[in-house]
Amino acid sequence: MSRQRITPIQLFFLTLLYVYSGLSLSGADSLFALLVPFAATALWALVGMRGAGKHRDGLRGFLSAYMRREEAVLPHLFFLTVSAAQAVCQLFDTAEVLVREADFLSFASVVAVVLAASIVLCRLGMTALGRLSETVLLLLIPLVFLHAFGGYTPMDAFGVQADVHLLFSVLPAPVFFLLSLTVTAGDAEATDSLLASSRVPRDRARLLCGVVIGGAALAVVLRAFLLILPLGEHELLARFLEYISYVVKLALLLSLCTQGTAGLAMGARTVGAGLMALAAVITVASLGGALFSPGALLTVLVSTSAAAALVPVLFSIRPPKGNLP
């Protein structure tokens, strides 16, 4: 099996970590704040159902399910640009959270450690990342078991954290990217013995959509569970789970960006790389408050990204080709 394919179970765990990372980084602590990323992920999964009907070769191939391949270049480049910005945000947010714990380290060194870990994971490939996400099961079981004995803290219905930042943590591109890499039994690429021996799903798109929604739902439930039954401030297992989710999400975004440009023509690749670099610079500058206010930039990025995600849907409502019988 190629190093860039994932199984539906891995899709579930990667979605879980992807959503959990956003919830954790943005400090979502109210029911509304928990539901917003879940709803967004579920929406992207539903939008991506058409593309998930069969196995695709990456994000660009996924978009070609909605439009002609040459038409898909622009939305593809846009998604790459936004993902680059999201990756930079993820990196700096992670470093900001971690430096609070590791106060003996400088911000730059924490950034370097997290970035190095993500690059290593990205280089190992999406299959390794998917398998790594599956091992989280070994962490979740003792974590849930321990927290079952934690103290009870009721949650608010509406907190102050439910802002655009939460939405920015679950943009459509990574969901589409994960859907495009998933291989199920019956696909030509399912050479893995585990997949080859599984049953062919009756409706592939519905299965994968359900898996993504299930993963997002579990992330929300897990976050709520850990908030309702907290163990203490310095709970190592919970910190470790958060750390894994941060790095896995960053590695996922890096993989998206690197793979997104790998299959393009030289010109498009140069433009893509340039746009991603520009997005990264703008994001760094805005996070530092040099250019725009961070909130304004995020609002712009989230709304354009959401609009771009709906473009495929509009493209998909085109009349069928050929003559009527």
Added chain:
Amino acid sequence: MRILTPYHRKKKGGAGVEREEIKRELSAIFSDMTDFAFRELYFEGNTITVAYLVGFCSRTYVNQYILEPISRAYTASGGKGLPPLESLITNIKLEPIDDVTSAATAILSGNAFVFSDTMRDILGLSVFTKNDDGRSPMEPETENVIRGPHEGFTESAEGNVVLLRRRLRSARLKRRSLTVGWDTSTDVSVLFMEGLAREEAVEEVCRRLRAIDTDSILDSGYIEIFLQDGCVPFYPTVGNSERPDKVAAKLMEGRIAIVVDGSPVVLTVPYLFCEAFQVTEDYAKSPWYASFVRLLRFAAYLMALYFPAFFVAAFVRHRGILPAFLTDAVDGARETLGFSLFWEVLIIFLIFETVREVGLRMPKAVGSAVGLVGSLILGDSAIKAGLTSAPVLVVVALAAVCSFIVPPYMNANMLYRLMMIVIGGALGFLGLFTAILISVAVLASRTSLGVPYLSPLAPLDPRGMKDFLCMAPLWAMRRMPVSLTGKRLIRTRSGRPNGKRGSGRS
């Protein structure tokens, strides 16, 4: 050296001269070897010569299978001649030889090479007379069990294959043989269950074995290095065992066994991470108890890897998260010490590993004494002398003791633990989390002969999970782990005993 073949024999006249020529060629090959010998039987018009290595070749077998039958036949014929040697020699393993190089190889394998004046179509015959005197199967010291067979492999490859065949009386147990090493010509056998082991995996093992181009293979450990996936893997991707029952069980799961002549350790591939936590004895126990013990093993394994590192990280970098009574206790014990806690842990760790290595290499009787002196007297004296503190000694010793619970990973764990201590001391929890994440990801990306190393955990195989950290009863393991066989094969047809799903249903 000119190679003699039947063609040369036919071409030349004078059979006696030809036999003499073969003798000369063999004498040249085995020159300066006092254990090489000829035994000649002179008959009317024919001379039979037996070439062999004294000691390596059994004298009893040579007498019993070659010399006695020939003499008896000659006497019975009344001196009128001999029937063909192939029908006289009463050994079951008889092989015609066509050239001197093959004859030399046969002799070096412990066989007797028989040739005579009257042989025309072949150069001679190789007769299996290898001295199979060796130690009898004993319980291996490295893999003790309370319940189960007390029998282990020996240094004889043939004997080891017999031990496996005795357990797996099936024609599906196939064996392929090859010779590895220019000088040692070590016999290596590949055993597998047809239909269970993946055909491409068998071919890959044979390909890797054939690709070994080295002068000597003195033990199965030499083969192991060439069979590994990756250049220098940290964790082993080739398993080994001295227990026939264990290897038989692995063969029945679709694995491949490699038996090397001269080594009591049989290799098995593919080797997965989970195997280190499985013990043959588990299957003879209650699944509840077996599951508990396996979880305990896994917890001990994690403790061996990370306990000292987290101790160092917490006390050196994150003192704020520790309760006051703990910091007070450790600080109180370390009041008079000159080293920092990081260096203290590191030094005690290195001393412990040195004592362990000395205990292993010393003769048995002295080794246990060294272990006692090292662990009790040295440790106690070091605390009294103010060279180390009791908490650190407890942490390092506990981790070291825990590492023995998973013997296959003992060496890898030692290095890994050292690395973790250094990272924990330098970068605290952030460094440890990163190191754990990367090491798990690297393990997840590895394969052993095409099978994911962390299987059945990653990729998740629900059937395989029935025999991982928690163990289901044997009747519940209805199917084989898919990752190993690549097929959906039924392992047991028996249903739950005394249950609704009666026996015989699949």
